[in-house]
Amino acid sequence: MFDGFETGDFTGQAWQITGEQAWVVDGTKPYEGAFSAHVRTEDITMSGNFSQLDLTVEPATAAFMQFYFYAPVILPFETLQLLVDDQFLVELTTTDEQWLQAGAMLSAGKHKVSWRLAKNPSIVPDDLLAGMEAPPFRIGEAWLDNVSLLPATAPFAEAFETGDFSQNAWLLTGDAQWSITDSNKHEGTYSATAKTDEIVADTGKSDLNIDIITEQGGLLGFQILASVSDPFDHVNVLIDDIAVLTYSTVSTEWLYQEVTIQPGKRKVTFQLVKNPGAVPPEAYAALPPVDGRLGQVWVDQIVFTPSLPARSFRLFSHHKSASDP
Numbered sequence: 001m002f003d004g005f006e007t008g009d010f011t012g013q014a015w016q017i018t019g020e021q022a023w024v025v026d027g028t029k030p031y032e033g034a035f036s037a038h039v040r041t042e043d044i045t046m047s048g049n050f051s052q053l054d055l056t057v058e059p060a061t062a063a064f065m066q067f068y069f070y071a072p073v074i075l076p077f078e079t080l081q082l083l084v085d086d087q088f089l090v091e092l093t094t095t096d097e098q099w100l101q102a103g104a105m106l107s108a109g110k111h112k113v114s115w116r117l118a119k120n121p122s123i124v125p126d127d128l129l130a131g132m133e134a135p136p137f138r139i140g141e142a143w144l145d146n147v148s149l150l151p152a153t154a155p156f157a158e159a160f161e162t163g164d165f166s167q168n169a170w171l172l173t174g175d176a177q178w179s180i181t182d183s184n185k186h187e188g189t190y191s192a193t194a195k196t197d198e199i200v201a202d203t204g205k206s207d208l209n210i211d212i213i214t215e216q217g218g219l220l221g222f223q224i225l226a227s228v229s230d231p232f233d234h235v236n237v238l239i240d241d242i243a244v245l246t247y248s249t250v251s252t253e254w255l256y257q258e259v260t261i262q263p264g265k266r267k268v269t270f271q272l273v274k275n276p277g278a279v280p281p282e283a284y285a286a287l288p289p290v291d292g293r294l295g296q297v298w299v300d301q302i303v304f305t306p307s308l309p310a311r312s313f314r315l316f317s318h319h320k321s322a323s324d325p
Contacts, residue, residue, distance in 0.1 A: 001057060001149035005035040013147075015055055020044050022051035022117070031068045031099045031145035039117045041078040041140040047120035047129075052083075055147065058110040062152040062215035064265045065113050066103040070094055071142040073117070076124045077134060080142045083114040095137045099145070105215055105264050106149075117142055150265070153212045158302040160190040168210060174271075175204030186223040186254045186300040194272040196233045196295035202284065203275040208299070213265045218306035220268060221258045226251050227294035231277045232287065235297045238269040250292045254300070261304070272297050 003012040005025045010017075017023050022043040030036040039051055057065070071080045071092050080092045084104050092115070094100055104113065120129060134140075158168050160180050165172070172178050176198040185191040194206040212220070226235040226247035234248040237259060244259055261268070275284055 001147075003147050004033050004145060005030075005037055006033050008035055010037075013055055015053060018052045018054055018114075019050040019116070023053045029070060029143050031070070031143070033145075036143045036145035037115075038141065038143050041073070041117065041119050044117070044119040047126065048118075048123045050116050050118035050121075052114050052116040053144065054112055054114045056110065056112045057106070057149055059106060059108055059149060059151065061108050062213075063106050063108075064103050064150045064152070064213045065106055065111075065147070066101065066150055066265065067147040068099045068101050068145050069115075069143065070097075070099045072137045072139040073142055074135060074138050076120060076122050076129065076132070077138065077140060079118050079121050081114075081116045081118070083112075083116060085112055086114070092142070095135075099143075103265060105213075107215060115142075115144055150213055152214055153304060153306065155306060156302075156304050159188050159300060160192050161188050163190055165192075171209040172207070173209060174207040175199045175201055175274075176206045178206055178208040178270075181298070184225065184298050186225075186298075188300075191298045191300035192270075193296060193298045194270075196228070196272065196274045199272075199274040201274075202281045203273075203278050205274065206272045208270040210268050211265060212261050212268055212304060214261055214263055214306045216307035217263045218261045218304060219258055220261055220302065220304050221256065222302040223254045223256055223300045224270075225254045225298045227292065227296050228272070229290040229293045231275065231279055231284075232290070232293065233272060233274050233295055234276055236269070236271040236273060238267075238271060240267055241269070247297075250290060252292060254298075261306075270297070270299050 009025050023039045025035050026038050027034050028038055044051055069092050071094050073080050073093055082089045082092055163180055178192050178194045180190050181193045182190050227250055228234050229250050230248040236243040237245040
């Protein structure tokens with residue numbers, strides 16, 4: 001399921017508006033494309049009233065309801081809330097000009113997901129509210145775009161035996177790309193690798209990313225061989241851009257590692273970093289060699305095992321700017 005409101009109205013999905021009919025589709029500020037859903041506090045007539053945009057979905061398995069929002073709103077003037085099955089999950093607000101990504105984890109079955117803009121929900125007296133000074137970011141409007149329902153990640157085992165990254169939804173980003181090699185592997189014919197020498201800039205990184213969506217969490221196991229050494233380079237394993245494992249000394253043996261995947265939508269990244277301390281180029285070039293260091297990392301035999309499902313929904317807090325790739 002996906003709706004970027006490019007129909008120019010709410011006909012792309014079975015949208016419903018409850019409360020006051022203030023939500024519209026227009027071209028005032030789309031995340032991408034020409035249109036987005038839009039609501040203004042001033043279009044809600046009375047303090048304490050709200051306008052709520054509802055979408056009912058019925059995923060066959062656990063799924064992640066993902067969306068992008070831009071909401072320069074703040075209490076006590078108004079509040080934008082995300083609800084699932086009429087239960088409050090989180091306030092949605094932005095304090096700069098960047099769109100954010102957010103979402104909620106849904107169990108299998110029927111759910112109503114709602115975005116509610118409430119005007120003066122604390123019902124502050126109008127004359128008192130009129131005298132309050134709002135922060136500079138407040139516009140009193142909110143926009144919603146690119147709403148999608150993403151299925152939970154099935155258990156998988158990745159050994160790169162296709163000879164490329166096509167078996168699973170890998171994304172290659174950074175200053176140099178990971179590649180598939182047969183020069184070193186834990187088992188089979190191939191592994192994935194990144195090399196410091198392929199990062200042309202004085203400092204940089206190579207990222208191998210995959211999103212994992214899981215209702216109850218799970219475990220990601222993998223084999224890794226990191227022939228790196230600080231201050232030349234090191235290797236990180238990150239979850240949602242936070243390093244949970246770091247390798248900074250030369251290894252000559254494959255190492256089996258496991259990381260816990262928390263419920264929700266999680267981005268897992270295998271990252272090679274060149275010159276992590278930003279040593280000046282002349283000093284970096286003059287660093288003495290380290291025995292055995294190849295400036296390279298390999299990963300292989302990546303296995304994701306989700307925990308047993310349960311009928312519930314969980315909040316996945318927004319963390320990424322929508323301007324990021």
